[in-house]
Amino acid sequence: MVAHLEGIIIKGVAGKYTVRTASGLHECYARGVFRNKKITPMVGDEVIIAGEVLQQIKPRKNELLRPMVSNIDQVIVTMTKHQPAFNAGLLDRFLAAAQYAGIPALICLSKAPCPLAGGPPRGAVHDALLSASRPCSEREFCGVCEGAAAVSAEDEFLPYVMAGYKVVYASAHGGWGLDDLRAAMAGKVNVFAGPSGVGKSSLINALMPGLGLETGDISKKLGRGKHTTRHTEIFPLGDSDRAGFCVDTPGFTAIENDNIPRGEMAGLFIEFLQYLGQCKFRDCLHDKEMGCAVKAAVGEGIHPQRYASYLKMIGRG
Ligand SMILES: Nc1nc2c(ncn2[C@@H]2O[C@H](COP(=O)(O)OP(=O)(O)OP(=O)(O)O)[C@@H](O)[C@H]2O)c(=O)[nH]1
Ligand SMILES: [Mg+2]
Ligand SMILES: [Zn+2]
Numbered sequence: 001m002v003a004h005l006e007g008i009i010i011k012g013v014a015g016k017y018t019v020r021t022a023s024g025l026h027e028c029y030a031r032g033v034f035r036n037k038k039i040t041p042m043v044g045d046e047v048i049i050a051g052e053v054l055q056q057i058k059p060r061k062n063e064l065l066r067p068m069v070s071n072i073d074q075v076i077v078t079m080t081k082h083q084p085a086f087n088a089g090l091l092d093r094f095l096a097a098a099q100y101a102g103i104p105a106l107i108c109l110s111k112a113p114c115p116l117a118g119g120p121p122r123g124a125v126h127d128a129l130l131s132a133s134r135p136c137s138e139r140e141f142c143g144v145c146e147g148a149a150a151v152s153a154e155d156e157f158l159p160y161v162m163a164g165y166k167v168v169y170a171s172a173h174g175g176w177g178l179d180d181l182r183a184a185m186a187g188k189v190n191v192f193a194g195p196s197g198v199g200k201s202s203l204i205n206a207l208m209p210g211l212g213l214e215t216g217d218i219s220k221k222l223g224r225g226k227h228t229t230r231h232t233e234i235f236p237l238g239d240s241d242r243a244g245f246c247v248d249t250p251g252f253t254a255i256e257n258d259n260i261p262r263g264e265m266a267g268l269f270i271e272f273l274q275y276l277g278q279c280k281f282r283d284c285l286h287d288k289e290m291g292c293a294v295k296a297a298v299g300e301g302i303h304p305q306r307y308a309s310y311l312k313m314i315g316r317g
Contacts (some may be wrong), residue, residue, distance in 0.1 A: 002051040008071075009045045009054075010234040017041055019049050020234075028054045043232040043247065044070035044189070064101045065259065067232055067249035069191050075105045076185070078194035078203070083111065083218050084225060086156045087195070092309040093255045094193060095165070096268040100260050106184055107160055108192075110199040112169035112177060159303035163271035172202035182207060185237060189245045196251030197225020204235065204248050211235060213248060225251050262314045266294060269310055271302055287316045 007021035019026045028049050030041050039057065041047065046058040063070040075098040079091055091107070098105040157167045168184060170177030181203070192200040201213040216228030229250045237244040257265075266272045266286055272294050280291025287295075298307045311317035 004048050004050050004055065006046070006048055008234070009041055009043050009047055011231060012041065012043055013231045017047075017054055019047060019054070021049070026052070028052050030054045040068070042068050042070040043234060044072060046071065062101050062103050064097065064103065064191065064193075066097065066252065066255050067191065067193055067247075069232055069247055069249065071189060072101075072103050072191050072247070073188035074185070074190045075103050076108050076181075076190055076192050077105050078108045078110050078192055078198045078200050080111045080198045081109065081113075081156060084195050084197050084223055088156065088159075088305060089309055089312065090195065090253075090255065091160070092269075092306065093257055093313065095160075095270075096257055096260065096265065096313065097255060098193075099268040099270065100257070100264070105165065107157065107165050107167045108181065108194075108203070109157060109167060109169045110172065110194075110203060112171050112174075159305045162301075162303050163269070163306060165270070170203060172199050172206040175206070178203075178206055182237075185244055185246060187242060187244045189234075189247070191247040191249060193249055194251060195225065195253055196227045196229075198251065200251060201229050201248050204246055207246070208235060208237070224253060227251060257313060265310060265314050269302075269306060271306065272297075272310070274301065285314060285316070287311060287314070 005021045005023065005026070007019040007026065009017045010020045011018040015029060017028045017030065019028050026049055029052060031053055034041065034054070041054060041057055042063060045060065047054055048056040048058070060070040062072060064072060064075065075094070077091060077094045077098070079086060095105050161167055166184070168177055168180045170181050192204065194200055197216070197218045201215045205211050205213050205215070214228055216226045218225055227250060229248055232247060232249045234245050234247050237246055260268065262285065263283070266276060275293040275297050278293035279286065279289065281289055284292050286292050294302065298304055308317055
């Protein structure tokens with residue numbers, strides 16, 4: 001009899017799953033019964049295998065459909081200001097999908113400009129660097145104008161900081177923000193999600209030198225990535241499982257939230273939550289209804305851009 005082993009699917013390509021077990025990596029195929037029941041094994045699944053056969057998938061803690069991955073602690077929704085151009089609607093859809101799956105999200109601005117370039121000086125170290133007029137590097141980074149503190153009123157990310165999301169500004173090439181990212185990822189299973197070309201694989205390479213994931217150019221004509229990463233794969237962040245994991249995923253340019261019932265959408269905008277239940281009508285969709293507490297909070301606790309996005313997502317915008 002073939003021994004049964006427990007493991008985690010760390011990669012799946014064309015029906016072939018790589019399962020990490022205590023006794024090493026095993027390449028497996030799913031039993032036909034999964035196909036018949038329309039169950040697709042996912043990267044992140046805890047499974048039981050026998051030889052080359054994936055026998056059983058244990059109940060999932062959670063699952064994300066795009067990118068398809070399960071048992072996640074944190075989604076790092078990765079975006080850029082340029083190349084590809086920032087897309088608030090797409091970010092809102094990613095965040096709603098994560099929330100619907102019950103997974104906390106962190107926003108990462110990838111290819112972030114040098115935090116020492118422009119803007120008012122924010123500290124002695126910063127001043128000293130500016131007066132020495134040297135480009136900053138990861139080590140001499142002043143640490144004061146880092147992360148959310150660098151958000152200005154014009155910033156695309158202001159609505160998200162207001163909503164309560166943590167935004168990490170990072171650059172795989174410049175090196176800044178990587179320590180922030182590392183700290184936010186420690187001990188968790190983190191999945192990088194976002195459009196093609198934003199630098200997901202580049203960030204993972206920068207976080208784990210030596211990994212050597214393939215990265216691709218941005219199409220000059222379309223200003224979009226070229227879908228370089230083709231499959232989802234989990235990588236350990238350190239030698240022990242306790243260090244955490246990160247998952248690289250293929251980028252995409254659109255995400256549909258068709259699986260989310262319209263009445264549940266408002267509850268997926270985290271800054272709306274405090275107002276839900278205060279509307280005059282219990283089935284309020286927070287559009288043109290009278291006595292709507294959500295609408296009353298637009299411009300106060302709710303940023304108009306996020307509200308507009310919500311309306312679009314329920315087909316009213
Ligand atoms: N200027 C700049 N370019 C970067 C930075 N990080 C990544 N890039 C470039 O952005 C392009 C896309 O990077 P990838 O890491 O392949 O992007 P991705 O998000 O993994 O893309 P897909 O695999 O297609 O989803 C490459 O040409 C990278 O060199 C950065 O910090 N600054
Ligand atoms: Mg990639
Ligand atoms: Zn309402």
